Every structure is written in C-alpha cells, then in structure tokens.
Amino acid sequence: MEKAPLGNTDLKVTRLGFGGIPIQTVAGREEALAVVRHAADRGINFFDTARGYTISEEIIGEALEAHRDQYIIATKTPSRDVDGVARDFQTSLSKLRTSYIDLYQFHNVMDEESLTKILAPNGPLEYLQMEQRRGRLRYIGITSHRLETIIKAASTGRFATVQFPFNYIEKAAAEELYPLAHRLGLGVIVMKPLAGGVIRNANASIRWVLSQPISVAIPGMASVTEVDANLAAAAAGAPGPDELADLERDLREIGPTFCRRCGYCMPCPEGIQTNFIASSELFFKRSGWGRLTKAHLQTFDKGLDCQACKTCEGRCPYGLPLSEMVPAISRRMLDHINELGLKPER
Numbered sequence: 001m002e003k004a005p006l007g008n009t010d011l012k013v014t015r016l017g018f019g020g021i022p023i024q025t026v027a028g029r030e031e032a033l034a035v036v037r038h039a040a041d042r043g044i045n046f047f048d049t050a051r052g053y054t055i056s057e058e059i060i061g062e063a064l065e066a067h068r069d070q071y072i073i074a075t076k077t078p079s080r081d082v083d084g085v086a087r088d089f090q091t092s093l094s095k096l097r098t099s100y101i102d103l104y105q106f107h108n109v110m111d112e113e114s115l116t117k118i119l120a121p122n123g124p125l126e127y128l129q130m131e132q133r134r135g136r137l138r139y140i141g142i143t144s145h146r147l148e149t150i151i152k153a154a155s156t157g158r159f160a161t162v163q164f165p166f167n168y169i170e171k172a173a174a175e176e177l178y179p180l181a182h183r184l185g186l187g188v189i190v191m192k193p194l195a196g197g198v199i200r201n202a203n204a205s206i207r208w209v210l211s212q213p214i215s216v217a218i219p220g221m222a223s224v225t226e227v228d229a230n231l232a233a234a235a236a237g238a239p240g241p242d243e244l245a246d247l248e249r250d251l252r253e254i255g256p257t258f259c260r261r262c263g264y265c266m267p268c269p270e271g272i273q274t275n276f277i278a279s280s281e282l283f284f285k286r287s288g289w290g291r292l293t294k295a296h297l298q299t300f301d302k303g304l305d306c307q308a309c310k311t312c313e314g315r316c317p318y319g320l321p322l323s324e325m326v327p328a329i330s331r332r333m334l335d336h337i338n339e340l341g342l343k344p345e346r
C-alpha cells in the first residue's frame with residue numbers, strides 16, 4: 001500500500017491507517033484481535049488508539065506484539081499535568097505490550113488554558129521530551145476538535161503531528177491548518193474521515209480524503225469486512241463524478257445538523273451540555289452504548305429543560321438549529337436507553 005512520510009518525522013505511514021475507537025464495540029476479544037491482525041496482514045502499518053478508548057490499547061497491543069517493529073503505534077493521553085501524563089504513558093506502554101511508543105498525542109486539547117498547561121516549563125510536554133531522550137517515545141503530537149486551538153498548537157512548532165477531523169462535510173482544516181502544517185513539516189493525521197460514520201458512501205468518502213494533502217486517514221474499523229472495504233477504497237484513487245455527487249448530497253442533507261464537536265456553543269445559561277448532546281447519538285453509536293453512565297442520563301434529562309433561548313445557536317459557527325436539536329436528541333437518547341433496556345455502567 002502507498003506510504004507517505006509523517007511530516008518531517010522518519011516514520012513512513014500507510015495513507016490508510018487504523019482508527020482504534022470502534023474496536024471497543026466488537027463482541028469478543030478474539031474477534032477484535034482478528035480485525036486488527038487482518039488490517040496488519042493486509043498492509044496497514046499505522047494504528048491509532050487512546051487511553052480513553054477502554055480496551056482498544058490492549059487489543060491493538062496484543063494483536064501487534066509479535067511483529068512490533070513493523071508497525072507504527074500512536075496513542076493519546078487526556079491528562080494535562082505531569083503526574084497524569086507520566087501515569088498514562090506508563091499504562092499505555094503496558095497495555096500496548098511495547099517498550100516504546102511511536103507517537104504520543106495530547107488528546108482533544110480544546111482551549112488555550114489546556115494548551116498553556118501542556119507547554120508550561122517542567123510541564124507535560126517536557127515530561128514527554130524526557131521520555132524521548134530515554135528512548136521510550138519517538139514523537140509527540142496533538143489532537144483537537146477546535147480549529148483555533150490546534151492552529152495555535154501547530155504554530156508553536158513543538159509538536160510533530162496534528163490530528164483533526166476532516167471529511168467532505170468538515171473541510172475547515174484545509175483552509176489554514178493544512179497549509180501551516182505543511183509549511184512547518186508536521187504530519188497531518190485525519191480523524192473521522194467518514195464523519196463518524198454518517199457519510200453514506202464510505203468508499204467515496206475515503207477516496208476523497210485520500211486525494212487531499214494529508215499524511216494518513218484513520219477510519220475506525222470494527223470488522224474484517226470493513227477493513228477490506230476501506231482498503232479497496234484506498235486502492236481505487238480519487239472519486240469520480242458519481243461518488244462526488246453522493247458526497248455533495250450528504251453535505252446538503254447532513255451538513256446542516258452535523259455537530260463538529262468544537263464546543264463554541266457553550267456555555268448554556270441553563271447549564272445544559274449543548275455540545276455533548278448535539279454529538280451524542282453519533283458518539284455512542286461508534287464507541288458503544290455500554291459507555292452510558294448515570295451522569296449521561298442526567299445530562300439528557302437536563303437537555304429537556306432547554307428554553308429555546310438560542311444563545312447557543314448564535315455561537316455555533318455552523319448554524320445548527322440547536323434549540324430544536326437539543327431537546328429532540330435528549331428525548332431520543334432517553335427513549336433509546338429505555339427501549340434497549342440499557343443499564344448504565346456506574
């Protein structure tokens with residue numbers, strides 16, 4: 001499979017990588033291991049996971065352990081202080097069954113305050129640089145859903161890679177982030193190349209993303225069939241007119257209510273977690289309904305209190321009709337939980 005340099009690093013990644021979120025939802029450990037091994041056997045060499053993806057690190061670590069040096073493993077920490085990052089890093093090494101990690105990323109950095117903590121003298125970034133000197137880490141990256149934050153992070157020149165959502169519905173990264181990353185020699189990792197699964201023609205979506213100036217796209221894969229389908233798309237080249245028409249239709253029909261998880265709509269004067277609710281159906285569908293907690297139920301209950309003041313709508317750069325969406329999604333989530341008889345984990 002075609003490989004590309006990951007920015008100025010010495011890593012050569014297959015342009016189709018393996019996104020480690022949906023592997024959490026596969027029923028049965030052996031089945032999950034088989035999916036990862038199939039992806040590796042078929043030539044994918046870049047595997048992205050995170051501390052926050054429950055068993056994903058464990059599954060990827062076990063599946064790749066026998067031929068560790070042939071693969072590039074990226075994972076992430078949600079921590080923003082040295083103790084937390086040190087603990088997470090050690091746990092990742094252990095769960096991934098490896099003596100080194102290729103790329104350790106600060107996960108979903110959403111505001112300037114978090115970025116400042118990460119970059120502080122003797123802070124988390126310097127801790128990871130020490131792990132680089134010890135030979136336990138090769139490169140440090142950052143991920144976000146908020147464009148202004150990741151642009152700011154990229155501009156510091158202190159990260160080797162940036163990871164941000166990019167697909168036919170969410171193209172904003174191409175305007176400023178990608179030119180900046182290319183100028184600075186940063187690797188560009190695309191999360192959510194299928195918009196979290198909402199783009200209906202997955203083949204067209206992968207083909208379009210891979211035709212853009214990116215290093216690697218990491219669709220989540222939860223079955224051998226999905227691995228094969230993504231590989232076929234990656235081999236097919238840029239989309240033709242029919243595929244582009246499908247993508248245009250999704251942009252028209254899905255784009256107007258598609259939440260990009262950027263958080264600009266917050267805070268809500270009623271204390272409603274608008275951004276979480278707006279993206280929740282997709283999140284739980286991808287990462288597993290079993291992740292619902294009692295706190296989430298309260299969140300959706302609270303969503304029913306929306307007063308339709310439209311404060312959040314005025315802030316959402318994508319013009320989402322949140323005063324309608326928030327109570328409607330909250331109701332659907334509560335009904336869904338009820339219908340499925342799902343029990344919260346905690």
Ligand code: SF4
Nearest residue numbers: 268306307309310312
């Ligand atoms: S419209 Fe509803 S969710 Fe949005 S800010 Fe007002 S009360 Fe909160």
Ligand code: SF4
Nearest residue numbers: 259260262263265316
């Ligand atoms: S509702 Fe709009 S502002 Fe809020 S997280 Fe989603 S896309 Fe961003």
